[in-house]
Amino acid sequence: MNTHVPVVVIGGGQAGLSVSWYLGQAGVEHIVVEAETAVHAWADKRWDNFTLVTPNWHCRLPGYAYDGPDPDGFMTRDEVVAWLEGWLPTFEPPLVEHTRVTRLQRLGVDRFEVTLDGPDGVTSVTCDQAVIATGGYPLPVIPAFASALDPAVHQIHSEEYFNPDQLPEGAVLVVGTGQSGTQIAEDLHLAGRQVHLAVGNAPRVARFYRGRDCMTWLSDMGLYDTPTQEYPGGRAAQEKTNHYVTGRDGGRDIDLRRFAVEGMQLYGMLTDGKDSTLRFAPTLSDALDKADATYNSICSDIDRHIDSLGIEAPEPSRYEPVWAPDEDPAELDLAAAGVTSIIWAIGYRPDYRWIEASAFDGGGRPMQTRGITEVPGLSFVGLPWMHTWGSGRFLGIDRDARYVAEHIVGVLDQGRPRLAAAQ
Structure with a gap:
């Protein structure tokens, strides 16, 4: 490895590799540094029955798109891994795997030093441009009071969950109702486990409506292409957890009320706990009502x-609740309920402490516009809402990566031609 490389892309997932694809097309020398392997996050941090929640036709990367037999279906974890592995040989990126970047430091005003910890020990390179593609928020969140709970209760984060058999026998408490929490709760429920679910404030969406997948309708309506500053609801909408739905078994709604009818125990927001006692806020009824209201609002849109377009489609409909709680439960005695495991599915937080640059807000999030920061030479890619709702998803990665790469090409060499679109 040279001691100086014009561009270092940090993170070898689909976002970083998409930037690499465009840099390669422009003839820009660069390397992509990945702490594990290119498909590590998909192969090793998804549960066994994981499926995409977005239709397969959303899966588009530079020079490469899903072309299988089921564009409206939902790839499983293993199918996503195979699909990504089929992309890499099409352009052979300069990928350095099993090497972690432990420090990114500015040298003067026009250069960075990148400290690498890899198979040959600690080394470093310098670069003119650094692209951070390490994912939105890499640190799993577990509440502080988790350490005060009964040590006999097995606790894991959602990224450590793979299947029901890895958990001790007994009931399971899933905390959080984002996409991971609801789908893991369903996975356990379908396996016959008694599930207790602490319901958060995530909205939900219909899987199919009026003859098509809702996400296909939303794409046609331009929701995934609307710039963040123009998106309805502004910053408040962007801070919300993504709508829960599933692609499992060909795709279906996730209806927490239906789960309750079938025996799942629902609670409001988990507030604290000690030993075998957990306490919940009285938010369950309101959370269910608001999730259903969002579901119906999207159908109305x-x-x-x-x-407006005079499209022929089946008649409209609305969701009607199949169950409502008599009261919002205030406490759960884990021992009395036979709960032997807790799965924390309450998200992640940013961790950019290894980057020595003034590019972050008070919450540790990058301050960027379409990935470009005010720090010369420092950019990001693969962040949620980086440019649109589609950013961070397969559907938006190509456009975001091209924009960042084009910016880099322009900075490095004003004489280079603008990058051509991949597809």
């Missing part, structure tokens, strides 16, 4: 789109 689709109705208006259909009507």
Whole structure:
């Protein structure tokens, strides 16, 4: 490895490799540094029955798109891994795997030093441009009071969950109802485990509506292409957890009320706990109502789109609750309920402490516009809402990566031609 490389891309997932694809097309010398392997996050941090929640046709990367037999279906974890592995040989990126970047330090005003910890020990390179593609928020969140709970209760984060058999016998408490929490709760429920679910404030969406996948309708309506500053609801909408739904078994709604009818125990927001006692806020009824209201609101938006264009489609409908709690449970005695495991599915937080640059807000999030920061030479890619709702998803990665790469090419060599679109 040279001691100086014009561009270092830090993170070898689909976002970083997409930037690499465009840099390669422009003839820009660079390396992509990956702490594990290119498909590590998909192969090793998804549960066995994981499926995409976005239709397969959303899966588009530079020079490469899903072309299988089921564009409206949902790839499983292993199918996603195979699909990504098929992309890499099409352009052979300069990928340095099993090497972690432990420090990114500015040298003067026009250069960075990148400290690498790899198979040959600690080394370093310098670069003119550094692209951070390490994912949105890499540190799993577990509440502080988790350490005060009964040590006999097995606790894991959602990224450590793979299947029901890895857990001790007994009931399971899943905390959080984002996409991972609801799908893991369903996975356990379908396996016959008694599930207790602490419900957060995530909204939900219909899987299919009026003859098509809702995400296909939303794409046609331009929701995934609307710039963040123009998106309805502004910053508040962007801070919300993604809508829960599943692609399992061909795709279906996730209806927590239906789960309750079938025996799942639902609670409001988990606030604290000690030993075998957990306490919950009285938020369950409101959370269920608001999730259903979002579900129906999205259906109404689709109705208006259909009507405005005169599209022929099946008749509209609305979700009607199949269950409602008599009261919001205030406590759960883990021992009395036979709960032997807790799965924390309450998200992640940013960790950019290894980057020595003034590019972050008070919450540790990058301050960027379409990935470009005010720090010369420092950019990001693969962040949620980096440019649109589609950013961070397969559907938006190509466009975001091209923009960042084009910016880099322009800085490095004003005489280079603009990058051509991949597809």
